Amino acid sequence: xxxxxxxxxxxxxxxxxxxxxxxxxxxxxxxxxxxxxxxxxxxxxxxxxxxxxxxxxxxxxxxxxxxxxxxxxxxxxxxxxxxxxxxxxxxxxxxxxxxxxxxxxxxxxxxxxxxxxxxxxxxxxxxxxxxxxxxxxxxxxx
Amino acid sequence: xxxxxxxxxxxxxxxxxxxxxxxxxxxxxxxxxxxxxxxxxxxxxxxxxxxxxxxxxxxxxxxxxxxxxxxxxxxxxxxxxxxxxxxxxxxxxxxxxxxxxxxxxxxxxxxxxxxxxxxxxxxxxxxxxxxxxxxxxxxxxx
Amino acid sequence: xxxxxxxxxxxxxxxxxxxxxxxxxxxxxxxxxxxxxxxxxxxxxxxxxxxxxxxxxxxxxxxxxxxxxxxxxxxxxxxxxxxxxxxxxxxxxxxxxxxxxxxxxxxxxxxxxxxxxxxxxxxxxxxxxxxxxxxxxxxxxx
Amino acid sequence: xxxxxxxxxxxxxxxxxxxxxxxxxxxxxxxxxxxxxxxxxxxxxxxxxxxxxxxxxxxxxxxxxxxxxxxxxxxxxxxxxxxxxxxxxxxxxxxxxxxxxxxxxxxxxxxxxxxxxxxxxxxxxxxxxxxxxxxxxxxxxx
Numbered sequence: 117x118x119x120x121x122x123x124x125x126x127x128x129x130x131x132x133x134x135x136x137x138x139x140x141x142x143x144x145x146x147x148x149x150x151x152x153x154x155x156x157x158x159x160x161x162x163x164x165x166x167x168x169x170x171x172x173x174x175x176x177x178x179x180x181x182x183x184x185x186x187x188x189x190x191x192x193x194x195x196x197x198x199x200x201x202x203x204x205x206x207x208x209x210x211x212x213x214x215x216x217x218x219x220x221x222x223x224x225x226x227x228x229x230x231x232x233x234x235x236x237x238x239x240x241x242x243x244x245x246x247x248x249x250x251x252x253x254x255x256x257x258x
Numbered sequence: 259x260x261x262x263x264x265x266x267x268x269x270x271x272x273x274x275x276x277x278x279x280x281x282x283x284x285x286x287x288x289x290x291x292x293x294x295x296x297x298x299x300x301x302x303x304x305x306x307x308x309x310x311x312x313x314x315x316x317x318x319x320x321x322x323x324x325x326x327x328x329x330x331x332x333x334x335x336x337x338x339x340x341x342x343x344x345x346x347x348x349x350x351x352x353x354x355x356x357x358x359x360x361x362x363x364x365x366x367x368x369x370x371x372x373x374x375x376x377x378x379x380x381x382x383x384x385x386x387x388x389x390x391x392x393x394x395x396x397x398x399x400x
Numbered sequence: 401x402x403x404x405x406x407x408x409x410x411x412x413x414x415x416x417x418x419x420x421x422x423x424x425x426x427x428x429x430x431x432x433x434x435x436x437x438x439x440x441x442x443x444x445x446x447x448x449x450x451x452x453x454x455x456x457x458x459x460x461x462x463x464x465x466x467x468x469x470x471x472x473x474x475x476x477x478x479x480x481x482x483x484x485x486x487x488x489x490x491x492x493x494x495x496x497x498x499x500x501x502x503x504x505x506x507x508x509x510x511x512x513x514x515x516x517x518x519x520x521x522x523x524x525x526x527x528x529x530x531x532x533x534x535x536x537x538x539x540x541x542x
Numbered sequence: 543x544x545x546x547x548x549x550x551x552x553x554x555x556x557x558x559x560x561x562x563x564x565x566x567x568x569x570x571x572x573x574x575x576x577x578x579x580x581x582x583x584x585x586x587x588x589x590x591x592x593x594x595x596x597x598x599x600x601x602x603x604x605x606x607x608x609x610x611x612x613x614x615x616x617x618x619x620x621x622x623x624x625x626x627x628x629x630x631x632x633x634x635x636x637x638x639x640x641x642x643x644x645x646x647x648x649x650x651x652x653x654x655x656x657x658x659x660x661x662x663x664x665x666x667x668x669x670x671x672x673x674x675x676x677x678x679x680x681x682x683x684x
Binding site: 136140141142143144145146149175177178179180181182183184185186188242 | 562566567568569570571572575601603604605606607608609610611612614668
């Protein structure tokens with residue numbers, strides 16, 4: 117069974133680019149974050165603003181993010197970004213993002229996130245929580 | 259004759275919002291800028307990265323930008339933004355942007371931009387230039 | 401009596417600039433917002449995260465923001481931004497921001513904000529509230 | 543001999559934070575980028591806008607960036623970020639960034655960058671170039 121892969125096609129905005137005329141690195145992490153939201157609301161069939169309440173969590177906070185920049189992406193380039201959960205563990209998971217330019221992999225990203233809840237005794241503390249098998253199952257495209 | 263109006267529908271991203279859970283004000287000006295690019299590439303039928311070369315200008319720099327915030331726009335809201343040139347003057351023009359939420363005007367923006375070229379004797383200086391009548395004509399929807 | 405004026409000096413970051421090598425317009429509105437926070441925490445002598453609780457408000461949301469761009473500001477430029485409340489009205493006020501480059505006014509901004517509270521009967525609604533005379537008095541530099 | 547370490551202390555801005563009230567992940571990569579600029583202009587004793595011309599390169603583009611998020615950083619938090627070159631290789635190097643909150647490591651970042659020039663035969667192509675020994679030497683604090 118394959119992973120469910122969400123996809124967005126768009127044109128690189130002026131405001132995403134730096135004086136070298138290419139996408140400023142931090143902007144890719146914004147694109148990855150949005151990629152994760154699109155993936156989750158599509159797969160879990162709940163609007164993004166209701167995802168957490170629906171699944172009784174406080175959120176899916178990032179614990180690690182990384183990107184490899186292979187090809188410079190310029191203002192006006194037509195790109196496609198794909199997002200999928202590469203691996204689920206007990207209470208954390210990896211989301212892989214690929215930004216393609218003219219059929220070539222230009223930027224590769226990975227976010228590691230936690231399925232999280234707030235501590236009942238201390239609401240300021242965040243605790244990881246086992247990811248329901250039902251949730252995991254829906255991310256398989258089968 | 260009416261103005262040509264471009265339109266984009268999208269969902270408010272997590273990364274656009276502030277700790278109050280609503281779109282951070284500077285982000286609207288990013289949306290307006292992108293609205294102007296979409297409008298211009300649609301009307302002038304040239305890809306955004308070639309617009310300036312096609313029309314022999316250095317760009318359409320902003321001289322004034324403003325926004326009125328009427329209704330708070332939240333994470334996950336489905337919105338529509340429309341953009342149109344409200345007025346052309348000799349070498350400057352106003353682009354009006356309207357962000358609609360549930361059919362209601364939520365944010366209203368206006369950018370004033372200049373049709374600009376670089377000074378032939380001093381490339382570091384920017385000069386305004388008369389906007390071609392042909393360009394102006396294309397922004398009327400007929 | 402003069403207005404209290406807060407001031408910050410800094411160097412323009414790479415990430416603030418666009419492919420033209422100058423500060424992207426939306427970034428000025430981030431700088432204005434931060435200018436307002438610095439002004440308020442200085443004058444009201446409370447850390448920014450406690451300002452609202454200290455003064456029993458939900459915040460000081462923007463209702464209008466504008467900027468005039470007079471001189472292009474480039475990557476690496478050393479600039480100074482000043483912020484002051486230009487006018488207090490019953491429950492709203494204007495914050496003026498001036499970004500100076502080499503002693504010259506480069507960008508001029510104005511934010512209109514509301515002294516706001518949440519409706520006791522409907523916490524989702526925001527209401528303006530009279531600004532305490534004591535608060536207003538502190539913004540006069542004496 | 544120790545690495546030269548640059549340091550900046552600042553307060554977390556409203557505009558850096560997301561609806562969870564903590565710094566949005568992409569913003570850390572902006573902070574890292576600025577950390578690198580501050581480090582390089584300090585160590586190499588050239589203003590940032592003249593760094594590349596001084597060292598006859600086109601820039602120091604990123605090929606890899608990553609962050610680990612250990613402690614949530616909130617609006618108004620007073621933080622310190624340190625930046626240093628952890629390793630120089632022939633034509634690439636790693637810049638390590640540490641964001642400290644109350645003396646505790648909150649976020650850890652690493653950027654891998656290339657000392658780059660443009661190809662003489664094809665200015666659109668970027669080539670890595672050996673980092674001068676003199677440049678490397680200056681980054682040792684000893």
